[in-house]
Amino acid sequence: MSPLFDRKRNVDYAVGLLRALLGAMIFALPLLMTQEMWELGAAMDRTRLALLLALTLPALVALSFYAGFEKTFSLVDNVLDAFAVVAVSAISCLLVLMVFGEIAPGMSMSSIAGKLALLCFAASIGALLANKQFNDSGAEDRKEERRHRRSFFWRLFISGVGAIFLALNIAPTEEIEIIASAMPPFQAGLLACISVAALHVILTAIDQEEHETVAGRFVRRTLSNYGLCLVLCWYILWSFSRLDGMSLSGSVERVIVLAFPAALGAGAARLILGARPDE
Amino acid sequence: MSEKEKTGAPANDDATPVLEWITGVLGAVLFAWALIVLTGEALDPTSPPVIGARVVETREQPGGWLVVFEARNSGDQPAEAVTFVVALSGGERTAVVEREATIDFIGPHSVRRAGVYFSMDPAGREIAIEPQGYLEP
Numbered sequence: 001m002s003p004l005f006d007r008k009r010n011v012d013y014a015v016g017l018l019r020a021l022l023g024a025m026i027f028a029l030p031l032l033m034t035q036e037m038w039e040l041g042a043a044m045d046r047t048r049l050a051l052l053l054a055l056t057l058p059a060l061v062a063l064s065f066y067a068g069f070e071k072t073f074s075l076v077d078n079v080l081d082a083f084a085v086v087a088v089s090a091i092s093c094l095l096v097l098m099v100f101g102e103i104a105p106g107m108s109m110s111s112i113a114g115k116l117a118l119l120c121f122a123a124s125i126g127a128l129l130a131n132k133q134f135n136d137s138g139a140e141d142r143k144e145e146r147r148h149r150r151s152f153f154w155r156l157f158i159s160g161v162g163a164i165f166l167a168l169n170i171a172p173t174e175e176i177e178i179i180a181s182a183m184p185p186f187q188a189g190l191l192a193c194i195s196v197a198a199l200h201v202i203l204t205a206i207d208q209e210e211h212e213t214v215a216g217r218f219v220r221r222t223l224s225n226y227g228l229c230l231v232l233c234w235y236i237l238w239s240f241s242r243l244d245g246m247s248l249s250g251s252v253e254r255v256i257v258l259a260f261p262a263a264l265g266a267g268a269a270r271l272i273l274g275a276r277p278d279e
Numbered sequence: 280m281s282e283k284e285k286t287g288a289p290a291n292d293d294a295t296p297v298l299e300w301i302t303g304v305l306g307a308v309l310f311a312w313a314l315i316v317l318t319g320e321a322l323d324p325t326s327p328p329v330i331g332a333r334v335v336e337t338r339e340q341p342g343g344w345l346v347v348f349e350a351r352n353s354g355d356q357p358a359e360a361v362t363f364v365v366a367l368s369g370g371e372r373t374a375v376v377e378r379e380a381t382i383d384f385i386g387p388h389s390v391r392r393a394g395v396y397f398s399m400d401p402a403g404r405e406i407a408i409e410p411q412g413y414l415e416p
Contacts, residue, residue, distance in 0.1 A: 009296040017302060035383075042386035043357040043416040046321035053314055080299055083306030090309045108388030111357075113316040116309075 017088060020127035024089045025096075027126020027165070031119055032093060036172035038102045040240055041115030048239045053117045056124065057082060063128045063161060066154065081128070089123035090116050122168050125161060155221075156228060162269025163229045163262035164236070170261050171236045180253040188253045195256075195263040196226050202267030225266045226259070233258040325355035330385070332363060332408040335392065337401045344401055347394045348408050352385040358413035359384050365395045369404040384416070 003009060031037045041049075060082035061075075093116055097103040103112055170176065183191070200222040233255045237243050243251045332350045339345075346365060352358055361382045368375045378395035385391050 003294045004297045004300075006296060009294075010298045013296045013298045017298075039357070039359070039384050039386075039416055042384075042389070043359075046317050050314060050317040050321055053310070053317065057310065077295065080295065080303035083304070083310065084299065084302040085306070086310050087302050087306030090306070090313075106390040108386065109316055110320045111386040111389055113313045117313045117317060120313075 017084065019130040020085055020088045021092055021130075023130025024085070024092050024123035024127040027129070028089070028093060028119055028123035029096075030169055031122050031172075032096050032100070034169075034172060036174070037119060038097075038115060040172050041118040042111040044114060044118065044239070045241055046110070046114070048241070049114055049117055052121065052239050056121050057086075059161075060085060060124055060128060062157060063125065066158065082124075085124045085127035086120060088127050089120040093119045093123055122165070125165060152220075156224060158269045159225045159266035160228050160232060160269075163225075163232050163266040165269075166265030167229075167233055167236055167258050167262040171233075171240055171242070171258055176237070176242065176254055176257050180250070180257045183253060183257070185249065185253070188256050191260055192256045195229075195260045196222060199226055199229075199263040199267045202264070206267075206271055226263055229259045229262040229266050230255055233262050320355070323355070325387075327354050328352050328356050328358035328361075328385070328387070328413055329354035330358060330361055330410040330413065332410060334406050334408065337406075339400070340396075343396050343398045345394050345396055346401055346406060347392060348380075349390050349392050350382055350385055350410070351390045352387060355387050357384065357386045357389075357416050359416040361385055361413040362411040363393070364409050364411055366407045366409070367397055367399070367401055367404050368407070385413075 061078050064078040064081040064085075094103060094112075097115060097119075103115065180188070200218055203221050203225065204217065234243070234251075237251075237254055237258060242254060246254070330350060330352055332348050335347045335349045337344055337346050346367075348363070348365065350361065350363065352361075361384075363380045363382070365378045365380060366375050367377075376397060376399070378397065380393045380395050382391045382393050
């Protein structure tokens with residue numbers, strides 16, 4: 001029988017899709033049940049949303065390579081899996097939003113596309129991480145992945161995924177603006193220091209590297225991760241038009257506030273992805 | 280995929296199950312659709328919110344009457360905190376009775392429903408609904 005129609009392969013893949021669906025819902029439900037996300041999907045600047053959607057695809061392909069919901073061996077496999085999680089995420093988000101009445105007859109195509117594009121991003125990450133969360137494939141697989149995990153850029157990429165995941169849950173809310181405007185500049189600076197310290201403690205605790213000094217680890221890992229968090233938080237807030245018309249100091253304060261949860265997400269990313277402290 | 284897992288050999292495209300191709304193509308179509316819709320709108324000049332409203336139904340309830348109306352935003356941009364004044368006039372009483380209602384959010388080319396309460400029967404009277412303003416989200 002052609003491998004294309006092999007029953008066992010197709011059944012295995014269907015099980016993987018169900019796992020992806022579960023992962024998508026667990027990651028995206030908090031956002032699916034947030035009013036600000038519905039409104040942002042309909043109201044967000046279309047150029048910025050289209051850019052966010054376009055950037056989602058290469059990120060998903062890379063994440064599929066690292067932690068897809070099934071094992072992949074080629075670029076075609078990874079691209080197919082990235083599109084597959086887009087399908088699973090879009091359909092599941094569509095159904096949930098229809099049940100909630102947030103997608104209904106009479107709504108414009110643009111509003112529907114906007115809501116799905118925005119919510120699919122978080123759901124797709126969850127769907128791709130489903131394999132790590134619900135199907136730990138054992139020591140052999142972990143050995144296979146160690147080579148990638150040791151790479152500086154892969155670690156940075158995974159930290160970025162963790163940062164985006166946590167920041168996305170908070171960025172749409174008004175609390176970022178409220179907290180930032182209530183803080184004097186020195187408190188914002190203090191929050192940045194706390195974020196860096198927390199990130200350093202988490203990274204040190206979960207990911208000990210031999211032959212690396214504390215200072216080396218701090219500069220190479222902690223500061224690079226925090227810098228990435230700042231850039232990602234700026235991009236998310238800019239995408240959501242939360243920095244429009246703001247002064248530079250006001251923008252920086254908002255970015256620092258959002259970078260606090262993002263830093264925790266970046267630090268814990270490898271835990272979220274199912275990594276072991278000894279790896 | 281199970282066979283590939285067992286062998287650990289690099290896969291060729293033929294080894295990809297048909298279900299993977301179907302879901303992959305479906306995802307690609309959805310992705311392209313969303314990107315085309317959003318890019319198309321980004322390139323088009325947009326009009327500000329255009330808010331209109333019409334009465335959908337009136338219903339007697341304990342202690343009064345409910346007037347349900349439908350607000351439509353036919354503009355290209357969304358509107359937040361849209362306020363309406365619903366005025367009931369005519370009939371035996373000459374005074375105009377007004378109620379206010381606020382709809383949190385109306386997306387572009389979208390409709391939302393709201394309701395206001397009156398202590399008198401709206402039947403035989405004129406109901407006027409006037410949008411007062413909105414906030415940019």
